[in-house]
Amino acid sequence: MALSLLLIYGEKSKMREILMKTRPQDLDSILENYPRRPQHLIGVLQDVQAAFNYISPEHLARICDHVGVPVTQAWSVATFYKSFSLEPRGEHSIKVCLGTTCHLKGGERLAEACERDLGIERGQTTADQRFSLDTVKCVGACAEAPVVMVDEDYLGRASISSLKKEFKRR
Numbered sequence: 492m493a494l495s496l497l498l499i500y501g502e503k504s505k506m507r508e509i510l511m512k513t514r515p516q517d518l519d520s521i522l523e524n525y526p527r528r529p530q531h532l533i534g535v536l537q538d539v540q541a542a543f544n545y546i547s548p549e550h551l552a553r554i555c556d557h558v559g560v561p562v563t564q565a566w567s568v569a570t571f572y573k574s575f576s577l578e579p580r581g582e583h584s585i586k587v588c589l590g591t592t593c594h595l596k597g598g599e600r601l602a603e604a605c606e607r608d609l610g611i612e613r614g615q616t617t618a619d620q621r622f623s624l625d626t627v628k629c630v631g632a633c634a635e636a637p638v639v640m641v642d643e644d645y646l647g648r649a650s651i652s653s654l655k656k657e658f659k660r661r
């Protein structure tokens with residue numbers, strides 16, 4: 492089961508990598524892909540998030556100007572969805588599951604180990620911008636608890652040593 496999850500999500504991760512490489516890396520190129528209409532707000536936000544790993548205040552202002560929505564509206568959308576970040580995020584996202592099952596199977600210990608190993612607290616990003624650490628509540632893979640998500644990959648039956656290896660591999 493763990494292997495199949497890794498395979499499924501590993502493929503997704505590879506696809507995301509390919510998309511990131513082919514995606515335009517400057518804001519103008521992204522904006523050019525979208526007509527100047529409010530209904531494209533989320534699409535533009537998604538592309539900017541994917542390209543820059545966060546949405547800066549300057550980006551938000553330009554996006555609003557392009558699609559014609561007030562900054563307050565775009566800000567509400569960007570803060571409502573967890574997939575958007577208004578602060579710089581690490582290249583890799585580490586999410587330790589602390590849902591009930593994972594908590595019972597040592598999730599908290601894993602979260603503490605991540606904090607020690609990465610030298611940051613939950614909600615923070617390493618100084619070299621490589622990793623961001625967060626905790627989440629149940630990622631829907633309780634049978635594989637404790638689970639840690641590294642980018643799009645689900646690491647089932649995670650242990651401190653498997654996490655350390657994963658951090659080195661990234």
Ligand code: FES
Nearest residue numbers: 588590593632633
């Ligand atoms: S509690 Fe962690 S996957 Fe469900």
